[in-house]
Amino acid sequence: xxxxxxxxxxxxxxxxxxxxxxxxxxxxxxxxxxxxxxxxxxxxxxxxxxxxxxxxxxxxxxxxxxxxxxxxxxxxxxxxxxxxxxxxxxxxxxxxxxxxxxxxxxxxxxxxxxxxxxxxxxxxxxxxxxxxxxxxxxxxxxxxxxxxxxxxxxxxxxxxxxxxxxxxxxxxxxxxxxxxxxxxxxxxxxxxxxxxxxxxxxxxxxxxxxxxxxxxxxxxxxxxxxxxxxxxxxxxxxxxxxxxxxxxxxxxxxxxxxxxxxxxxxxxxxxxxxxxxxxxxxxxxxxxxxxxxxxxxxxxxxxxxxxxxxxxxxxxxxxxxxxxxxxxxxxxxxxxxxxxxxxxxxxxxxxxxxxxxxxxxxxxxxxxxxxxxxxxxxxxxxxxxxxxxxxxxxxxxxxxxxxxxxxxxxxxx
Amino acid sequence: xxxxxxxxxxxxxxxxxxxxxxxxxxxxxxxxxxxxxxxxxxxxxxxxxxxxxxxxxxxxxxxxxxxxxxxxxxxxxxxxxxxxxxxxxxxxxxxxxxxxxxxxxxxxxxxxxxxxxxxxxxxxxxxxxxxxxxxxxxxxxxxxxxxxxxxxxxxxxxxxxxxxxxxxxxxxxxxxxxxxxxxxxxxxxxxxxxxxxxxxxxxxxxxxxxxxxxxxxxxxxxxxxxxxxxxxxxxxxxxxxxxxxxxxxxxxxxxxxxxxxxxxxxxxxxxxxxxxxxxxxxxxxxxxxxxxxxxxxxxxxxxxxxxxxxxxxxxxxxxxxxxxxxxxxxxxxxxxxxxxxxxxxxxxxxxxxxxxxxxxxxxxxxxxxxxxxxxxxxxxxxxxxxxxxxxxxxxxxxxxxxxxxxxxxxxxxxxxxxxxxxxxxxxxxxxxxxxxxxxxxxxxxxxxxxxxxxxxxxxxxxxxxxxxxxxxx
Numbered sequence: 001x002x003x004x005x006x007x008x009x010x011x012x013x014x015x016x017x018x019x020x021x022x023x024x025x026x027x028x029x030x031x032x033x034x035x036x037x038x039x040x041x042x043x044x045x046x047x048x049x050x051x052x053x054x055x056x057x058x059x060x061x062x063x064x065x066x067x068x069x070x071x072x073x074x075x076x077x078x079x080x081x082x083x084x085x086x087x088x089x090x091x092x093x094x095x096x097x098x099x100x101x102x103x104x105x106x107x108x109x110x111x112x113x114x115x116x117x118x119x120x121x122x123x124x125x126x127x128x129x130x131x132x133x134x135x136x137x138x139x140x141x142x143x144x145x146x147x148x149x150x151x152x153x154x155x156x157x158x159x160x161x162x163x164x165x166x167x168x169x170x171x172x173x174x175x176x177x178x179x180x181x182x183x184x185x186x187x188x189x190x191x192x193x194x195x196x197x198x199x200x201x202x203x204x205x206x207x208x209x210x211x212x213x214x215x216x217x218x219x220x221x222x223x224x225x226x227x228x229x230x231x232x233x234x235x236x237x238x239x240x241x242x243x244x245x246x247x248x249x250x251x252x253x254x255x256x257x258x259x260x261x262x263x264x265x266x267x268x269x270x271x272x273x274x275x276x277x278x279x280x281x282x283x284x285x286x287x288x289x290x291x292x293x294x295x296x297x298x299x300x301x302x303x304x305x306x307x308x309x310x311x312x313x314x315x316x317x318x319x320x321x322x323x324x325x326x327x328x329x330x331x332x333x334x335x336x337x338x339x340x341x342x343x344x345x346x347x348x349x350x351x352x353x354x355x356x357x358x359x360x361x362x363x364x365x366x367x368x369x370x371x372x373x374x375x376x377x378x379x380x381x382x383x384x385x386x387x388x389x390x391x392x393x394x395x396x397x398x399x400x401x402x403x404x405x406x407x408x409x410x411x412x413x
Numbered sequence: 414x415x416x417x418x419x420x421x422x423x424x425x426x427x428x429x430x431x432x433x434x435x436x437x438x439x440x441x442x443x444x445x446x447x448x449x450x451x452x453x454x455x456x457x458x459x460x461x462x463x464x465x466x467x468x469x470x471x472x473x474x475x476x477x478x479x480x481x482x483x484x485x486x487x488x489x490x491x492x493x494x495x496x497x498x499x500x501x502x503x504x505x506x507x508x509x510x511x512x513x514x515x516x517x518x519x520x521x522x523x524x525x526x527x528x529x530x531x532x533x534x535x536x537x538x539x540x541x542x543x544x545x546x547x548x549x550x551x552x553x554x555x556x557x558x559x560x561x562x563x564x565x566x567x568x569x570x571x572x573x574x575x576x577x578x579x580x581x582x583x584x585x586x587x588x589x590x591x592x593x594x595x596x597x598x599x600x601x602x603x604x605x606x607x608x609x610x611x612x613x614x615x616x617x618x619x620x621x622x623x624x625x626x627x628x629x630x631x632x633x634x635x636x637x638x639x640x641x642x643x644x645x646x647x648x649x650x651x652x653x654x655x656x657x658x659x660x661x662x663x664x665x666x667x668x669x670x671x672x673x674x675x676x677x678x679x680x681x682x683x684x685x686x687x688x689x690x691x692x693x694x695x696x697x698x699x700x701x702x703x704x705x706x707x708x709x710x711x712x713x714x715x716x717x718x719x720x721x722x723x724x725x726x727x728x729x730x731x732x733x734x735x736x737x738x739x740x741x742x743x744x745x746x747x748x749x750x751x752x753x754x755x756x757x758x759x760x761x762x763x764x765x766x767x768x769x770x771x772x773x774x775x776x777x778x779x780x781x782x783x784x785x786x787x788x789x790x791x792x793x794x795x796x797x798x799x800x801x802x803x804x805x806x807x808x809x810x811x812x813x814x815x816x817x818x819x820x821x822x823x824x825x826x827x828x829x830x831x832x833x834x835x836x837x838x839x840x841x842x843x844x845x846x847x848x849x850x851x852x853x854x855x856x857x858x859x860x861x862x863x864x865x866x867x868x869x870x871x872x873x874x875x876x877x878x879x880x881x882x883x884x885x886x
Contacts, residue, residue, distance in 0.1 A: 026856050
């Protein structure tokens with residue numbers, strides 16, 4: 001009897017061990033599968049879970065293209081200024097020389113500088129969308145930023161695809177660190193994308209400081225509607241202070257970053273390669289914001305953009321003084337009413353010329369355009385050699401900004 | 414090194430793998446000792462040395478107590494140990510509190526003396542390991558257990574990293590025999606340990622840290638919030654502190670189980686308590702039982718007259734409050750709980766002679782009302798526990814009792830509602846469904862629940878790691 005009991009107990013123990021082991025293994029398998037599935041989803045068919053703003057705009061654009069497959073496409077790339085300030089839905093039609101009406105789509109991304117715009121164009125081309133025209137915003141304050149802090153280029157590591165990482169390899173100071181951080185994020189995609197997932201499915205549970213669901217207010221043409229206008233339109237002091245803190249240091253001490261210059265030129269080359277007509281524009285700014293530019297910074301930016309335009313033959317339109325102060329919430333983002341007024345003027349007076357193929361008629365050009373192929377006017381300072389290594393980058397930054405060439409000691413800065 | 418950090422996961426995985434690969438018990442003890450020392454030294458290596466020295470002293474004194482036959486000597490050795498342990502605790506934790514209180518008192522008395530506060534760093538978990546050392550010394554003195562001969566084993570009892578920082582407060586009688594017992598790999602134990610750890614992780618990351626979003630802004634600036642926001646903040650804090658502390662305990666229990674050790678249970682659904690006495694049988698059980706055994710009973714317990722029992726309760730709970738932190742708000746919290754225990758005792762005696770009232774209280778509505786009343790009292794107590802000053806606490810209570818306009822909750826209430834629903838469901842399952850039934854569920858379902866819990870904890874994790882509340886004690 002006791003022997004039978006012992007055997008029974010032993011069997012029971014063995015069964016329990018087998019059951020618990022199998023539970024743990026199933027748990028591990030489910031956990032790994034959940035992360036692997038999320039990784040595949042974010043890198044391929046659910047880009048909105050990796051980069052929501054991009055993902056939503058892409059599906060919106062695809063819907064628009066599906067509705068009018070024969071319409072040529074004009075895409076606007078830029079920062080939140082464009083996101084909130086350019087409203088394709090209220091623009092008058094912009095007929096092409098052959099009488100077709102293009103689809104205008106606002107594909108801006110919050111915080112985008114030249115590098116982010118370059119990445120977005122790559123993503124669009126990879127997604128099989130080739131715009132006929134491209135209008136790219138230049139946010140002058142971002143021209144000096146390097147891509148050490150990944151947020152500065154408008155795309156954080158967790159929002160990057162594998163291709164983005166490969167693409168950005170040549171632009172960041174420490175590509176190894178970037179790759180390391182990216183791989184770390186990919187190991188736990190549910191953790192890395194937790195705020196995106198929460199903002200997407202349960203934004204009410206996300207604290208205000210982590211709320212990033214502005215993409216939910218996008219209209220079908222990619223314009224970001226941030227809500228009702230203030231009545232009457234007044235400057236928001238809190239927002240203005242945030243803007244001041246974000247940009248003042250840039251506007252006082254900006255030196256053109258060779259990385260951003262590199263990105264702009266590569267973007268131009270990419271457009272040429274894909275036969276995309278391109279123009280750059282600077283969005284309107286309020287007088288307070290314009291007052292923050294140090295005179296030497298202002299001159300540096302103008303000199304650089306003039307030179308870029310002459311060298312590449314791409315028009316750059318400066319619209320900084322187009323709108324009155326009352327239309328801005330924080331002296332650089334337009335209220336809804338301002339966005340409507342600006343878009344109704346921007347379309348015929350700027351985009352119309354691009355669509356018509358007459359960029360030389362554009363108003364507010366940084367510099368009169370030289371005819372394509374002709375020699376640019378002589379501009380002092382070397383701008384044609386674009387370095388890739390960090391030490392070269394520093395040297396180039398200094399030469400772009402007119403400073404003395406540094407002594408390179410071989411160490412990374 | 415936080416339990417819910419990647420660093421800890423890597424640390425634990427390494428120790429876990431090495432531990433089960435080692436074939437000898439002694440080597441395993443050495444490994445755990447080294448790991449525990451490293452774990453504590455990751456906060457401060459000098460304080461890690463300090464805890465080792467105080468442990469060594471207790472080890473020697475306990476041997477001395479055991480070997481001596483003269484009662485006077487035994488008592489003296491115990492006093493030396495108590496003085497050393499409590500002296501360290503007082504110096505590191507309470508010296509500045511007493512000095513600042515003395516300064517305030519002198520100022521009120523019109524004197525101008527000023528004692529400069531000391532520049533001391535509070536050793537993490539000092540309150541916990543001091544109590545563990547005291548229970549060992551007292552038990553050896555009372556001859557309830559033999560003094561530990563092996564220094565390594567004794568050090569592991571104090572330093573064992575799962576319970577070192579915030580308990581549960583381990584009894585030497587329970588833990589030392591476990592060190593001696595040979596450990597065999599057990600899948601059931603791994604499963605249990607993993608379950609505990611995951612439960613703790615979900616409680617900490619998915620609940621406690623999220624509740625902090627309701628609590629922190631309100632307690633930081635109470636005068637800008639209206640009464641309803643403060644009530645919700647108090648409820649949220651009640652949830653936060655429970656999930657934070659019991660989450661830590663679950664993780665401690667889980668890691669200990671995975672290494673073949675069993676720690677004491679510390680919580681038993683405390684917010685289902687029907688009175689304040691019941692609450693203390695369910696909340697921080699290892700501390701309340703320690704206070705009962707080593708303070709309340711030696712003071713006379715409930716054997717004397719009513720006033721003596723009340724006095725003992727008040728002394729015990731006041732010191733219990735002070736144990737939590739060096740601040741008058743903690744002392745008040747202790748006094749409040751002591752008073753509630755006294756009132757409850759008196760009410761219990763009052764109802765004994767009134768069977769109809771007794772029956773009414775035992776009915777379902779009566780029980781629910783008692784639960785609600787107990788929770789309300791505990792939540793009011795938490796206001797003093799969480800507030801850094803009396804001013805803040807009274808502002809909070811004043812704005813609840815008297816109408817004031819102000820902001821609503823810092824984030825929408827949806828989060829709190831879901832959390833309450835989730836907790837209620839978990840409590841209902843734990844209360845009504847027997848664990849055996851859950852264990853018998855098919856392996857894929859149980860595995861799925863485990864994986865889902867881990868992913869949920871990851872998705873709901875906060876942006877910055879928040880320190881466990883009880884780490885400060």
